[in-house]
Amino acid sequence: MSDLLQSLNPGTPPDARSYVERAEIDASLRAPVLLFFGTGVAWLLLGSLLGVLAAFKMSFPHLLDSADWLTFGRVRPAHLNIMVYGWASAVGIGVGIWLMARLCRVAPRHRGLLIGAGIAWNLGVLAGTIGILAGQSRSIEWLEFPGWATPILFVAYALIGVWGVIMFRFRRPGHVYVSQWYLLAAFLWFPWLYATANTLLIWQPVQGSVVGAVNWWYGHNVLGLWFTPIGLASAYYMIPKVLGRPIHSYYLSILGFWSLALFYSWNGMHHLIGGPFPAWMISASVVASVMMFIPVITVAINHHATMRGHFHYLKWSPTLRFTVVGAMTYTIVSLQGSLMAIPSLNNLTHFTDYTIGHAHLGLYGFFTMTMFGAMYYIVPRLVGWEWPSAAMIRWHFWLAASGVALMVGSLTLGGFLQGLELNDPQVAFLTSLKTVAPFRFVRACSGILLSAAHLVFAVLFIRMLLRQGGPRAEATLLSPPEIPAV
Amino acid sequence: MEAGVILLLLGLGLLSGSALLAFFWAVNDGQLENLEQAPEVIFDASEPMGEPGDCFPDARSREARARASSNDSPR
Known part of the structure; x- marks a missing residue:
């Protein structure tokens, strides 16, 4: 127990005691969480810029091609890796450590470990990005950072994983909330996935088609066993917390967690349908992908039933608005993914822009929107200040939502038409490229909307850190209870 | 391989x-x-059930939240 808590008068009412307890946890985590959030937002801006540039290069191939480091083959993997490791992972770690400390209900230990890990993590992303832009990309999807950059990321992450396990080990006795299950799993799964993939692809590299198997085992599991648990952990905390009512069914939440843990790790091989792999590998993956209906539907029922009768809250809670859109997108993208694993449909979508749309729906529509929601809840509690502008929050939401809808819509429709033509032997390959070209231009334009959303959010975030805007007695922040003098 | x-x-x-x-x-x-009580562990005395925990920082949203808070009752 902390000094401040111990110093409280024994007659301190329970609400004041729990308020002080939470305030202490927030104060302890202020520096590390804001480090992950702040650097994450910076990477988000850079990643958006590179993403828009790469997207417009699909329509205008000679755009900014005078410098080697601005060519498509470097800009595109730089965008992807910055978004995955610089933005999504960093903000996911920030949300994850805050939630873990809140749910363990103990003041965080070893705060320096987290700060050191945050600095090292960003150095690793910076080194990897420079490596890619300098032409040292490894050409392995999701793992393009050069081999000399990945150990930095691994060590940084290992520190975070160790911190998570220590927090869980010394948690206050009681029930382990479902978000803690998801977070603990994510903290343990990611270093294991990353180390295994790097061992098999870099340090003791496998050869031939097995590279593809390892690559997609890793690529898909990063989504399902790293980003998904963090996103769901956040949604399972934020939705009931903002509504002020518990989740509809704890049974369903537990069923959803354990079925995800059992089925997801087999999913990656469905990316290799039609490839030179043993049939049983593909079949097992397709079956596991369809089995994912179980965790996805349980989560969907649970979140919807919790929200039922309270959807009007979306009008006035930024946290809820972003989180619920993210949670609904989780259902859509997951069911879509399971269907795409069925070979007859996979024949149509494989090697088309449809898959790119699916990936953006998952990492942006679900994960990023959920993380924005979490940040709108967490940052005021860390900074002790209110978001400075409701209008900017609304602009952020509508730009992000319309941007991702336009992006996914154009890629999905374009990819569908592309798939039909690729499967028709009477249609020349070049024709399929001409068909998809206008959709790719629309996708590039949607990137401008998303970049504008990120710019608005970055300005909001900076104004928040500078404590701009007038102080407010009550908005996002709940009024503190009166604490009796010691 | x-x-x-x-x-x-x-x-x-x-x-x-x-x-x-x-x-x-x-x-x-x-x-x-005891899974019936488990989802309530995220609430405590200072952030109790029945009290919404977030809103846009403007007067209209604050009033809406206050109304919701007075109308809702914990499960």
Whole structure:
């Protein structure tokens, strides 16, 4: 127990005691969480810029091609890796450590470990990005950072994983909330996935088609066993917390967690349908992908039933608005993914822009929107200040939502038409490229909307850190209870 | 290549195995009992059930939240 808590008068009412307890946890985590959030937002801006540039290069191939480091083959993997490791992972770690400390209900230990890990993590992303832009990309999807950059990321992450396990080990006795299950799993799964993939692809590299198997085992599991648990952990905390009512069914939440843990790790091989792999590998993956209906539907029922009768809250809670859109997108993208694993449909979508749309729906529509929601809840509690502008929050939401809808819509429709033509032997390959070209231009334009959303959010975030805007007695922040003098 | 496949399968087995181990720990520790009360652990005396915890920083949203707070009752 902390000094401040111990110093409280024994007659301190329970609400004041729990308020002080939470305030202490927030104060302890202020520096590390804001480090992950702040650097994450910076990477988000850079990643958006590179993403828009790469997207417009699909329509205008000679755009900014005078410098080697601005060519498509470097800009595109730089965008992807910055978004995955610089933005999504960093903000996911920030949300994850805050939630873990809140749910363990103990003041965080070893705060320096987290700060050191945050600095090292960003150095690793910076080194990897420079490596890619300098032409040292490894050409392995999701793992393009050069081999000399990945150990930095691994060590940084290992520190975070160790911190998570220590927090869980010394948690206050009681029930382990479902978000803690998801977070603990994510903290343990990611270093294991990353180390295994790097061992098999870099340090003791496998050869031939097995590279593809390892690559997609890793690529898909990063989504399902790293980003998904963090996103769901956040949604399972934020939705009931903002509504002020518990989740509809704890049974369903537990069923959803354990079925995800059992089925997801087999999913990656469905990316290799039609490839030179043993049939049983593909079949097992397709079956596991369809089995994912179980965790996805349980989560969907649970979140919807919790929200039922309270959807009007979306009008006035930024946290809820972003989180619920993210949670609904989780259902859509997951069911879509399971269907795409069925070979007859996979024949149509494989090697088309449809898959790119699916990936953006998952990492942006679900994960990023959920993380924005979490940040709108967490940052005021860390900074002790209110978001400075409701209008900017609304602009952020509508730009992000319309941007991702336009992006996914154009890629999905374009990819569908592309798939039909690729499967028709009477249609020349070049024709399929001409068909998809206008959709790719629309996708590039949607990137401008998303970049504008990120710019608005970055300005909001900076104004928040500078404590701009007038102080407010009550908005996002709940009024503190009166604490009796010691 | 064979070594790679073996390592990959070993990895899959370990991943699924760790999930199973954690599941058995949860059963033995009583984490799967008394699930009716479990979702209430995120609330406490200063952030109680029935009190919405977030809104846009403007007067209209604050009033809406206050109304919702007075109309809603904890489950």
